[in-house]
Amino acid sequence: MTASRLTPLATLSLLALLVLFGLGGCSPQSANAENQRASGTALAEGLPEPEERAPAVRSVSGADGGADSLGPLGQSLDDSRTTAIVRATARVAPAVVSVNVIRTQTVRARSVWESLYMPPGAERRSASFGSGVIVSGDGIILTNDHVINGASRISVTLADGSDMEAEVVGTDPVADIAVLRVRGQDLPTAPVGSVEGVMIGEWAIAIGNPLGNYVGDSEPTVTAGVVSAVDRNIAPSSDDAGFYFGMIQTDAAINPGNSGGALVNAAGEVIGINASILSRSGGSEGLGFAIPIDRALRIARDFLEHGEVRRAWLGLDVEPVEADEWGRTRGVRVAGVAAGSPAAETGIQVGDRLILANDRALTSPLDWEGVLLDLRAGDGLALLVQGRTEPVVLRATAFPSLTAARVTLFQGIELISVTPQIQLERGLVSEDGALIVNIAAESARTLGIQAGDVIIQMNRTRIRSADDAARFFQSLTAREGRVIVYLERNGQLGTRNLYWRG
Incomplete structure (x- = not known):
């Protein structure tokens, strides 16, 4: 038997068939994704809407052997190189x-x-x-x-x-x-999307600068993979500072230096801010995590409009439930409910088991913390409580410590009265007292007290509110001497000595 050899004409015919059957071009899904949500979402009122830019696609040309010299076939090959990943990169990379x-x-x-x-x-x-x-x-x-x-x-x-x-x-x-x-005007902006509707298995493109200034050019590095999972909670390792909640997981290579870069979908929209990896080697091992862009934009909007992040309060604490024989848990148990809180008003009680929050499964307190991280005052939260047929809807409010009346003492010390709501919010041991919510840095160094301390007694006078503390210092007018301050800090009781000269 002799081997047959394709003639040049047969080769061209075969290539043309491949193109016709879609093996050489972009898929319909990629084309549809390109046309979705062309402009980015504005951060806050007054900020310009991110500008739409046509994809900057480099054409392949050349008189000697270039794609253009091959006619229609060359154009098809050129189009096949301009994939959804290329187009998405062109939109975001600048x-x-x-x-x-x-x-x-x-x-x-x-x-x-x-x-x-x-x-x-x-x-x-x-x-x-x-x-x-x-x-x-x-x-x-x-x-x-x-x-x-x-x-x-x-x-x-x-x-x-x-x-x-x-x-x-x-x-x-x-x-x-x-x-x-x-300080700049008309800077290139990235179109932003949403974590809502992100599909496991869809393209994910990580764009960042893992090489920093170690290379001669400043163009970012692009890696591609898929969305591996959503709503991942990541516990800190020995090198990390804290937990990550509700993260997007991807196998697109994310390396040190990529932190803060963009995770992009095939439509060329930012869906996450790259933040963390799980790795034994220190480099990418296919376990990268990004903060959902919705959360990042909400935080940015808070800073731009209010100067601080304004998270919401529900007035309940949760704890883990007992695991089954396989180590699995389902739901979280209510450990505490503050009187007069949104949770108390809906009839939620200590011992209730919460199964879902806004259709999001609760398997541990980490899932609950992830829900709270994205709540703002006025947002609604639908909780499925075990034993009830209908969800319980809570309306989140501002933290009690933010809305409480403040009393200002000497040297820029601001106090609020401890209430049952504030006790639960801050996780305090003391049921009453004067909570320090703001203090000048110099005063903190001089007096040895800090924000978060609860004053419960001064000398032999019991302090049950911020007004009690103000009255105590007013009584020291024209007097001098040592004042022993009894306070709670991080759940522990201690004392500080102040030397007063009125």
Whole structure:
């Protein structure tokens, strides 16, 4: 038997058949995805809507052997290279920046010998980098809190190589989101999508700057994979600062330096801010996690409109339920309900088991914390309680400590009265007292007290409210001496000595 050889004509015919059957071109799903939601969502009222930009596709051409010289077949080959990933990258990559951070630390002598040659107040400077995403044409950038935490200077490098100094608008360590601002106009912006409707198995594209300034150009790095899972809760490892809730999981390669970069869908919309990986080697092992863009934008909007993150309060605490013989749990148990809270008003009681929250399964207190992380005052929350046929709908309110009347003492100390609602909100042992909610840094250093402390007694006078504390200090007018302050801090009781001169 002799082997047959395809002639050039037969080869061209075979290629044409492949193109006709869709093996050489973009799928209908990719084409439909490209046309979805062309413009980004505005961050807050007054910020410009992210501008739509046509995909910047490089054509393949050339007189000698180029795609154009092959006629219609060459054009089909050229089109097949322009995949959904290429088009999505072209939409988002210009808005992905490198975030360059300088940290300054005071160095202390570790031995007597070091103190002989180390000048007092010696400082050490260190540089690090991460990624960020421009979401507003006037310079609003999203990144991670851990990328810029402790920075004394921040600059960003745009994809075109230009450098701009950045200032911190606000940072939320709980969600690991930081909002930066650079002074610029008509900057490239990334179209933003939503985590709602994200499908497990759909394309996921990670865009960031894992190489920082170690390469000659400033264009971001692109890796591709799929959405592996949603609503993942990640417990901290020894190197991480805290938990991550409700994360998007992807196998697109995310490496150190990618933190703060964009996770993008096939339509060219940012669906997440890359934040964390699980790895034994320190590099990508296919377990990357991104913060949903909805959460990041909500935090940015809070900072821009209110100057702080305004999460909501329901007035109940939960605890885990007993696991079955396989170690699985279903639901969480209500451990405490504050009187007069939204939870109390709906009849929820201690011992109730909560199964679902807004159709989201609750298998542990981590799932519950993930729900609370995205709540804002006025939002509704539908809870499915075991034994009830209909969901219980709660209306979230602002935290009691934010709405409580404040009493201002000397040196910028602000107090509020401890109530049952505030006790549950803050997890306090004391049922009454004066909670310090704000204190100037200099006063904290001088007096040895800090925000979060609860004053429960001064000398022999019991303090049950903020007004009691104010009256006590008023009684010290024209007097001087030592004042023993009894307080609660982190669930423990202690004392501080103040030397008063009225």
